[in-house]
Amino acid sequence: MHTHSNQTREALRAAACWLALLESGRASPSDLERLAQWRGSSSEHEQAWQKAQQLRQRFSQLPPELAMATLDRPQASRRALLKQALGLAALAPAAWLLSRQLPLEAWTADVHTAVGERRRLVLSDGTVLQLNTDSAVDLNLEGASVKLLRGEVALAVLHGRNQVLQQPYGQVVISGADVCLHLFEQACRVSVVKGQATVYPLSGGAVVLQAGQQTDVGADGPGRVAALDDLLLGWREGVLRLNDRPLGDLLNELRRYRPGVLRWDPELERLRVTGTFRLDDTDRVLALLAASLPLHVQTHTRYWVSLTAREIRG
Known part of the structure; x- marks a missing residue:
């Protein structure tokens, strides 16, 4: 039911990560090559990238004085100010994209x-x-x-x-x-x-x-x-508990707690997993999975992690 929407949202998150990497000034030639490959892999990726570029251009025209005024306003006027100018989003378009297109009312929530x-x-x-x-x-x-x-x-x-x-x-x-x-x-x-x-x-x-x-x-x-x-309720204690569940169940929940992009080979979803995993350190959870299951954790950047299947040798 949510497949198309989830794919669009993931493409926007990925575009935000690429944008943040480029703006950091630390992108290598291989990073640029990977970006080109990502953009060319689907029309949805290219549309997300163009949207990210449009946002960056639009927000770059905002006078810095307005942005500073936004931050200097008293806390009591936070709702009205956000509804008028969305100044916080203007300060960081990449962060705005990473928020996965939060509705305005969620920005101004109690x-x-x-x-x-x-x-x-x-x-x-x-x-x-x-x-x-x-x-x-x-x-x-x-x-x-x-x-x-x-x-x-x-x-x-x-x-x-x-x-x-x-x-x-x-x-x-x-x-x-x-x-x-x-x-x-x-x-x-x-x-x-x-x-x-x-x-x-x-x-x-x-x-x-x-x-x-x-x-x-x-x-x-x-x-x-x-x-x-029961898997969906352990977060109240800060954990995810699984008893012989598909790894895909864990990964789909885990990426809700990680900023940026977490991807994996589809074949990994069929692996079975049992255990209690703490949500306060998702990097450690991924390391534990790599130590106990036939998979590799590839960290491209802090906000871009991929899981790939590891060949089992007899």
Whole structure:
């Protein structure tokens, strides 16, 4: 469902990495040759590169005084200033691309995290709110509701308390329960760890989820109720736990916590992996995989890493 969008987004991230390398002044002749090969490998790559060039040219015309004024404004005017000029994006077009085209409301959110960052807050009613990597939420003044703008959140609501979590495809009413929401391109996954939650979609009838259940809610309403996928919940403790799962499952989750590009040979996805991997050091996770599985880790730059299959010799 998300294949085309994910490919476009990855091409933009790759273009941002190439742009950052060129602007650093450290690009070698072989780097330039690799860039030419990357651009020529698909029309999508070339379109992403042209967009990066257009952004660089556009932002280069911004007077430095305006950029400095943006940074010097008081914190209280942050939202209005961003909505008027997007000055922060103007200061660093490569970083803007690396943000994977964040919606404006995510830039101006009450609480947000960068790629690889996680945050934990306690709201006024005692609700514990956790944000996963690359996520953003808005909070109302009383703390009675949370609006998910991007990424993934977990809420632990005290017994006897209610919390409303809004998302683009409806809302979730949580009463004394632990619930996780993950917003994708065209759906929001609601997972109940403890207690129960009621999903009120924009289209279709309400769905009550019990502990150990999850469902995806989209523009057409809720999907089928399925068993909870434990792999997707370990981030609350800063880990990914796998028990005889395909390596592709781990890699697809792992690159959410790494800025830049992480690529791998498709044949590696079939390898099986078991273990607990800490999210605070993804470089170490890759090193552990290379030590235990037939694969090589190739680090082109800090923000460009590729995994290739290693031949097994008898």
